[in-house]
Amino acid sequence: MVKKWRLLPMRVDDAFMSMAIDEAILRLNAEGRVPNTVRFWRWLPSAVSLGCFQSVEREVDLAVAKRYGVDVVRRITGGGAVFHDHDGELTYSVVCKQGDVPDDIIESYKLICGGLVQGFAQLGSRAEFKPVNDVQVNGKKISGSAQTRRWGSVLQHGTVLISPDVRKMFELLRVSPEKISDKFIASVFERVTTVERELGRKPSFEEVRNAMSKGFESSLDVEFFEGELTNEEFALAAKLKPKYASDEWLRKR
């Protein structure tokens, strides 16, 4: 029998609400209250998310973030700092029971990132999984993901770089200012690419979402049904949001 997973409508939220929604879905999925779920979403305002083990002072220039009106939030997942450009980046989240993905961490990334690989193929770009947690096109990173396993369920969220403002990204992330030269930006583009650059056009967020969601259905071998966040998820997210917005959480490391 085909497994049915929930696909949520695209949302646009601030960083703190988005992180709270991901945690709410994870907790309620673990309790058996909501089905395995995939969602796509954007950040408004643009934001920097930090891996849960990163030092905020060492990784982000908070003064620059303030000047640009960019939120800074700590994730519950490990990995690195990401600039989520409202106009140039789509984020996905997958939440499922631990038993529905391989126990081996890299194998589970491979399965879920496989949805992105197939999604990029839908868009007309040949991508491949790069362990532990990246997807590359021609050896250049186009997507990074981060995963946590808690309470018996798995949350993996990640970024699809569509057309991010790379110069702003490196002003926000702690790279010494003298390094942010045209030459440095050029060197970044030898290691990182974007959907816009690979396709020679900027697809709409809906087009990328549709391609990636088809990719996930195929890689996860499931069928999506269109669902909504439940009232319980909203209520829990509202309760969790203040933690993500707090200075204490941001400065945990």
Next chain:
Amino acid sequence: MKFAEFKAPKGVIKVELELTDDAISRISLSGDFFMYPEDALERLERALVGVKARRESLLAVVRSFYSSTGAKTPMVEPEHWVEAILRAAGS
């Protein structure tokens, strides 16, 4: 406050520490690695306090941390933590 970083195959490990009589009296680990479960990192930090900043002593503590917690850190090995800590201690 001593500080150093070390690039493991997956992730940069950043170490801040203080030494008292050659032993770690305070330590903070950060970086863009993964660790499952996440709260194990605090246990690793606690386990390192009081340990002499020498390769063999550190390696024994880090290995025992992995076996007692079952923590997993894809592409980051006990030797990588030790290297990062020794660099900070020698900084």
